[in-house]
Amino acid sequence: MADKTLRLLAAQINLNGTFHHSCSFKNTNVPLIFVLQVERSSSGTLFTIVSGDEKHSLTVYDPNKDTHRMLAEFIESIANGRMDTAEPATPRVLAESFDRGQLLDTNQQESLNQLVRNGGSLLLDVGLGEPISLAVHRTQSSKGITAILVAGDNCPRTQCFTAYGDDQHSFKRLLQSLNHLVASAASAQLAA
Incomplete structure (x- = not known):
């Protein structure tokens, strides 16, 4: 832009x-x-x-x-016109030395579920040093969400997608994208 x-x-x-x-x-x-x-x-x-x-x-x-x-x-x-696809927006890079275990705690998962149901924005601290910014828009014409995920401020990594389907599908897709974004950002931190 x-x-x-x-x-x-x-x-x-x-x-x-x-x-x-x-x-x-x-x-x-x-x-x-x-x-x-x-x-x-x-x-x-x-x-x-x-x-x-x-x-x-x-x-x-x-x-x-x-x-x-x-x-x-x-x-x-x-x-x-980005649409939901099988591939994430960023490459699948897993940082072996970054031990995430369970990425989100119960409260964070509930906040993410609420974000999928209602739309809005959220900051998540997943242990990267900077929080992950999420913005979710509920589509008007059909069931689904449009989501923007951003990790980092200086050299941000961004994902944006639209997922069509029920809230459970949208939540799974958002969580999958979040996992890939965190793995990508973690490997960049380890390389630096």
């Missing part, structure tokens, strides 16, 4: 209102024309992206300085 659009998003996430955008992406020749609706409240911020007859929304409960980047990745995943 262009720097100009990122700067606009950074300003607009702090406002209530409706904003019209047209932006180009590296993977497509046709610009995405969409309307961004921002609704801020005391419990979080609802971002709604309307493009043609499609409507996607993302709720962020704890906005921070990188919220505009999370929103930009969400918009880019809509533009690219």
